[in-house]
Amino acid sequence: MLPMPGQAPPSVTGYALLGLLSLRGEMSGYGLKQLADRTLRFFWVAPAMSHVYSELERLRTAGLVAQTVANRGGRRLRRYSLSERGERVLKAWLSAGQVEFPVLKHEVVLRLFLGHLTGPDRPLQVLDAYRLQLNGRIEELRAIRGRLGTDPHFQYPAMVAEWGIRLYQEELASVEQVGSALVEADP
Amino acid sequence: MLPMPGQAPPSVTGYALLGLLSLRGEMSGYGLKQLADRTLRFFWVAPAMSHVYSELERLRTAGLVAQTVANRGGRRLRRYSLSERGERVLKAWLSAGQVEFPVLKHEVVLRLFLGHLTGPDRPLQVLDAYRLQLNGRIEELRAIRGRLGTDPHFQYPAMVAEWGIRLYQEELASVEQVGSALVEADP
DNA sequence: CACCGATATTCCTGTTAGGAATAGGTGGAT
DNA sequence: ATCCACCTATTCCTAACAGGAATATCGGTG
Numbered sequence: 107m108l109p110m111p112g113q114a115p116p117s118v119t120g121y122a123l124l125g126l127l128s129l130r131g132e133m134s135g136y137g138l139k140q141l142a143d144r145t146l147r148f149f150w151v152a153p154a155m156s157h158v159y160s161e162l163e164r165l166r167t168a169g170l171v172a173q174t175v176a177n178r179g180g181r182r183l184r185r186y187s188l189s190e191r192g193e194r195v196l197k198a199w200l201s202a203g204q205v206e207f208p209v210l211k212h213e214v215v216l217r218l219f220l221g222h223l224t225g226p227d228r229p230l231q232v233l234d235a236y237r238l239q240l241n242g243r244i245e246e247l248r249a250i251r252g253r254l255g256t257d258p259h260f261q262y263p264a265m266v267a268e269w270g271i272r273l274y275q276e277e278l279a280s281v282e283q284v285g286s287a288l289v290e291a292d293p
Numbered sequence: 294m295l296p297m298p299g300q301a302p303p304s305v306t307g308y309a310l311l312g313l314l315s316l317r318g319e320m321s322g323y324g325l326k327q328l329a330d331r332t333l334r335f336f337w338v339a340p341a342m343s344h345v346y347s348e349l350e351r352l353r354t355a356g357l358v359a360q361t362v363a364n365r366g367g368r369r370l371r372r373y374s375l376s377e378r379g380e381r382v383l384k385a386w387l388s389a390g391q392v393e394f395p396v397l398k399h400e401v402v403l404r405l406f407l408g409h410l411t412g413p414d415r416p417l418q419v420l421d422a423y424r425l426q427l428n429g430r431i432e433e434l435r436a437i438r439g440r441l442g443t444d445p446h447f448q449y450p451a452m453v454a455e456w457g458i459r460l461y462q463e464e465l466a467s468v469e470q471v472g473s474a475l476v477e478a479d480p
Numbered sequence: 481c482a483c484c485g486a487t488a489t490t491c492c493t494g495t496t497a498g499g500a501a502t503a504g505g506t507g508g509a510t
Numbered sequence: 511a512t513c514c515a516c517c518t519a520t521t522c523c524t525a526a527c528a529g530g531a532a533t534a535t536c537g538g539t540g
Contacts, residue, residue: 117495118400125407136519149402154497159520161496183519193410200411205400205419207426212395213305215336215456217387220312221449223380224387229449232392239394262408262416265474269402269467276463280456287452304526323488341528346489348526370488 116170116195118206120161122150124170124188124196129263132174132187135159145263148247148270162186170195218284226288233281233288240274240281247271303357303382305393307348309337311357311375311383316450319361319374322346332450335434335457349373357382405471413475420468420475427461427468434458 116124126141127133133141139158146152153161165171170192176183188196214236218229251267254260303311313328314320320328326345333339340348352358357379363370375383401423405416438454441447 114494118398118403119496122403125403125410128407128410134519136517140518145406146403149397149399149406151396151398151496154499155520156498156522157496196407197410200404200407201415205404205422207423207430208397208399208401209338210336210395210397211305211338212336213393214395215453216305216309216312216333217392218456219332219336219449219453220315220383220387221452222446223312223315223384228388235392236394243394259409261478262406265408265471265478266402266406268474269405269471272467272470273463276460280459283459284452284456287455291448291452301525306527321488323486327487338527341530342489343491343529344527 115199116165116168117161119151119153119157120165120170121196121199122146123153123158123161124165124192127171127186127188128193128196132185134183134185135162138162138186144250149266165192221288226291230285230288233285237278237281240278244271244274244278247274302386303352303355304348306338306340306344307352307357308383308386309333310340310345310348311352311379314358314373314375315380315383319372321370321372322349325349325373331437336453352379408475413478417472417475420472424465424468427465431458431461431465434461 123138123142126138126145130141135155135158139153139155142158143152162171162173166173166186170189171186172189172192174185174187176185214232217224217232221229247267247270251264251271254264254267256264310325310329313325313332317328322345323342326340326342329345330339349358349360353360353373357376358373359376359379361372361374363372401419404411404419408416434454434457438451438458441451441454443451
């Protein structure tokens with residue numbers, strides 16, 4: 107028996123896109139993708155282009171985003187914005203529902219986990235490369251944090267940026283610690 | 294022009310399953326799923342049953358796992374094990390390739406990010422619930438770490454367990470810090 | 481021996497990821 | 511002015527992944 111899909115609730119990514127629209131107002135699918143790459147990427151996902159468009163279409167069908175179509179030149183430009191209904195639904199989701207424990211897809215740790223197949227040198231190399239990436243990530247986040255300034259409109263994104271900086275600094279410390287353990291475990 | 298798929302390399306999850314087989318030897322799809330739920334889940338994914346079986350079938354077709362079929366009673370039991378070719382391919386992957394930066398899907402942070410829609414109280418509630426979940430996770434990992442003991446065969450999994458304990462303890466500290474920031478930001 | 485829970489496999493559907501193809505617009509160099 | 515490179519914008523296609531339901535056997539307990 108089909109559970110009558112009809113109006114399945116948005117996925118978390120759907121809610122996240124609604125949230126971006128609530129922060130920034132009307133924008134194109136492309137613009138939304140750019141924004142997601144600068145924000146959601148750090149704590150959720152960087153949705154694929156195709157994913158953004160298909161999700162917007164689903165949200166539009168559900169009446170959660172409004173679409174305006176303009177013709178600029180020989181070209182059809184669509185802008186999306188949060189509808190009133192969308193805002194209500196988004197707030198309801200934020201205020202309810204049980205929150206999933208974070209999911210981590212951590213290839214560095216996977217390679218450490220399988221260290222018995224390579225010996226400790228390879229995980230050490232991987233950790234070294236990871237250290238560089240982490241420093242880059244921290245710089246990125248510091249730049250973002252700086253741009254957000256003290257504008258109260260962006261106080262929550264600012265907290266998120268600070269959370270990220272802290273997280274990655276702690277990852278650096280973990281890299282050191284695991285590195286020491288690997289060196290000691292060396293035959 | 295098609296890039297001649299023919300023999301597409303395994304996905305990271307595919308390699309992870311090969312790695313589990315290398316740690317534990319022959320096992321059923323079901324057993325592999327159980328094992329993944331006790332290991333991979335913490336730093337990669339908990340693959341769905343269907344995903345484990347479809348992945349095993351793909352790996353078998355690619356000659357990376359061997360399948361033995363026994364008839365126990367009226368029942369067909371399949372066991373999977375890492376083939377020699379599979380071990381070579383897995384080691385080659387571990388020794389090469391550029392390592393992706395970790396991906397984090399963190400609903401707690403997403404809700405913090407959208408705090409402008411709810412005000413600070415709701416993120417504070419969410420953080421409280423998260424604190425409980427974190428303590429549970431830490432206990433789980435401590436139990437696993439304990440079971441792994443000092444057996445050198447499991448020294449890398451042990452390092453991973455220790456990494457996880459550290460990570461979640463640091464998350465607890467971040468929860469405290471964000472909590473303070475939220476209380477201060479309260480109007 | 482009837483039942484329950486763990487083991488084991490298969491199927492089906494929907495969602496997400498990722499890449500490539502297409503095309504108009506904009507700004508700079510020649 | 512025109513060509514090119516890059517940015518904006520949308521669409522399409524395929525594979526990976528998630529999740530649940532259906533099925534069936536086995537092992538033990540009351």
